[in-house]
Amino acid sequence: MRTYFKVPAFSKRAWKVWLRNRDVFMKTYKVNFILPFLEPLLYLFALGFGLGRYIEVIEGMTYARFIAPALIAVAIMNSAFFECTYGSYVRMYYQKTFDAIIATPLSIEDVITGELLWGATRSLIHATIMLPVLAAFGLIELPSSLLIIPLSFLAGFLFACIGMCFTAITPNINSLSYPTYLFITPMFLFSGTFFPLTLLPKPIQYAALATLPLTHVVGITRALTLAAPSGFLLVSFAWILIVSLILFVLAVNLMKNRLIV
Amino acid sequence: MAEDLTKRFGEFVAVDKVRFTVHEGEVFGFLGPNGAGKTTTMKMIQCVSPMTAGTLTVFGMAVSSHQREIKRLLGVAPQETNLDPDFTVRENLLVYSRYFDMPRTTAERIIDELLDFVQLRSKRDTVIEHLSSGMKRRLILARALINSPRLLILDEPTIGLDPQARHLIWDKIKSLQSQGITIVLTTHYLEEAARLCDRLVIMDTGRILVEGRPDELVRAYIGSEVVEAANEPEVIACLARNGASYEVFGDRVQIYTTNPREITYTLLKECKLGQLTARSATLEDVFLKLTGRKLRE
Ligand SMILES: Nc1ncnc2c1ncn2[C@@H]1O[C@H](COP(=O)(O)OP(=O)(O)OP(=O)(O)O)[C@@H](O)[C@H]1O
Ligand SMILES: [Mg+2]
Numbered sequence: 001m002r003t004y005f006k007v008p009a010f011s012k013r014a015w016k017v018w019l020r021n022r023d024v025f026m027k028t029y030k031v032n033f034i035l036p037f038l039e040p041l042l043y044l045f046a047l048g049f050g051l052g053r054y055i056e057v058i059e060g061m062t063y064a065r066f067i068a069p070a071l072i073a074v075a076i077m078n079s080a081f082f083e084c085t086y087g088s089y090v091r092m093y094y095q096k097t098f099d100a101i102i103a104t105p106l107s108i109e110d111v112i113t114g115e116l117l118w119g120a121t122r123s124l125i126h127a128t129i130m131l132p133v134l135a136a137f138g139l140i141e142l143p144s145s146l147l148i149i150p151l152s153f154l155a156g157f158l159f160a161c162i163g164m165c166f167t168a169i170t171p172n173i174n175s176l177s178y179p180t181y182l183f184i185t186p187m188f189l190f191s192g193t194f195f196p197l198t199l200l201p202k203p204i205q206y207a208a209l210a211t212l213p214l215t216h217v218v219g220i221t222r223a224l225t226l227a228a229p230s231g232f233l234l235v236s237f238a239w240i241l242i243v244s245l246i247l248f249v250l251a252v253n254l255m256k257n258r259l260i261v
Numbered sequence: 262m263a264e265d266l267t268k269r270f271g272e273f274v275a276v277d278k279v280r281f282t283v284h285e286g287e288v289f290g291f292l293g294p295n296g297a298g299k300t301t302t303m304k305m306i307q308c309v310s311p312m313t314a315g316t317l318t319v320f321g322m323a324v325s326s327h328q329r330e331i332k333r334l335l336g337v338a339p340q341e342t343n344l345d346p347d348f349t350v351r352e353n354l355l356v357y358s359r360y361f362d363m364p365r366t367t368a369e370r371i372i373d374e375l376l377d378f379v380q381l382r383s384k385r386d387t388v389i390e391h392l393s394s395g396m397k398r399r400l401i402l403a404r405a406l407i408n409s410p411r412l413l414i415l416d417e418p419t420i421g422l423d424p425q426a427r428h429l430i431w432d433k434i435k436s437l438q439s440q441g442i443t444i445v446l447t448t449h450y451l452e453e454a455a456r457l458c459d460r461l462v463i464m465d466t467g468r469i470l471v472e473g474r475p476d477e478l479v480r481a482y483i484g485s486e487v488v489e490a491a492n493e494p495e496v497i498a499c500l501a502r503n504g505a506s507y508e509v510f511g512d513r514v515q516i517y518t519t520n521p522r523e524i525t526y527t528l529l530k531e532c533k534l535g536q537l538t539a540r541s542a543t544l545e546d547v548f549l550k551l552t553g554r555k556l557r558e
Contacts, residue, residue: 016359023356024347096343102309103337104360104408105329260311261270 017114084163123156290461336410
């Protein structure tokens, strides 16, 4: 009698779980804010200004300008995904935090929803910190790039749900490296991040668009940082929204199957 | 409150058609060897583990349909420590109070009172990692009290504690009972059960073997006294001849009686044996008699 697609009965109490994670995060806020600040600089120097010297122009722009939106998209992906895989797994399995919370009026649906919203918030924080850095180098257009802030929450939620599904089915913490290497790393490389998707053979392009969420996120962030909208954005946006909803329902059900025995 | 309550994990029956009623204001104990199904029963009462069959109501509400309402009225101290290692003592309580929708100022006042109650005020800003296990158990008790529960569930509240810490927890349990809180506890410590519980059940392999008041159980199953003698064939034969109630445990025989003088006299006279010890019967004798001496897996 396992169910996978029952609509989760979560409540606004999920915010209590979000608050708990925020409180922990704020305990080490200095580190948590400085790292996302330094990370884009690292990539920009290595890829943009190092490798970029050999690539004069790519799609009519400098390489640094080309990869800037991809760096944001990757940060959105990593923040939420790792928060809701390793972070959530540690809270669930080692710290028994979920067990403690469900002994209160909160339900398991509230807990998982709160965790996912927190994962999305991590993405939002990370992306928001990167924007001024990239803007300082003149790599992104304003104000259109500001729309990345709400986008990062939505896209972060998607990656949080993906991570949580893996957390729900992983037999142990080490096995979380499978989705990391087999899913996240390829996505990092083949989503139009460091070279345009159009360089790939057509069937692979379609396969990437159908199965790799990051392609859609990169597509949108790039359109926003370059202030160059296209019709395909709506498709990408709809893709993210629909897949998020499906995976949200699946993530909560999988977690419930795992924890409520 | 429970009738034919059953819990299966796959094919395995962890709790098998148990039936019990806890009255308001009493301390009710679940006693049983490892794996008896005590924790599983507690988790069903807490609405965190769904039952497989039967009925279970808490304050008249069914656990399957009124989870939030029931959980609001419960305080739970689980067997396994699950304090939040990311926070200090006080923060643990504060974060927990939020789950019960308590306003911050009320919560802060109650937390100060609770920290005094469990004598942890001086540790309020210590991180969980730096607490001893006795302090952790006390903090768990304080956390269970944060919402002023009507029913307190304590799963092995004194496990692994030194005698001082155990006595402190016992005092706290008594004083909570006097405040009118109903308490359900599980334990392996028979002395603890005998001291604290108004009524108790002894469970083994998912079933309830007996239910009653500790002193009544002792009287009904053992008698008031126990005489111990060496396990030798002549002694056994002699006891059988006299129709005594006895049990063999390894190299000892225990004779249950209400009249130790007479038994001792008979044994000494008829059975020609040397060493005898007489003592009062305890709940431990009932427990071992009912659940056997075999070690549980
Ligand atoms: N999640 C689970 N999945 C499968 N079996 C379980 C699960 N939880 C408990 N059991 C089994 O149910 C039985 C009862 O376990 P329970 O934890 O209720 O015992 P207990 O009386 O609390 O024991 P202890 O005194 O050791 O705490 C045990 O045999 C245990 O192996
Ligand atoms: Mg137990």
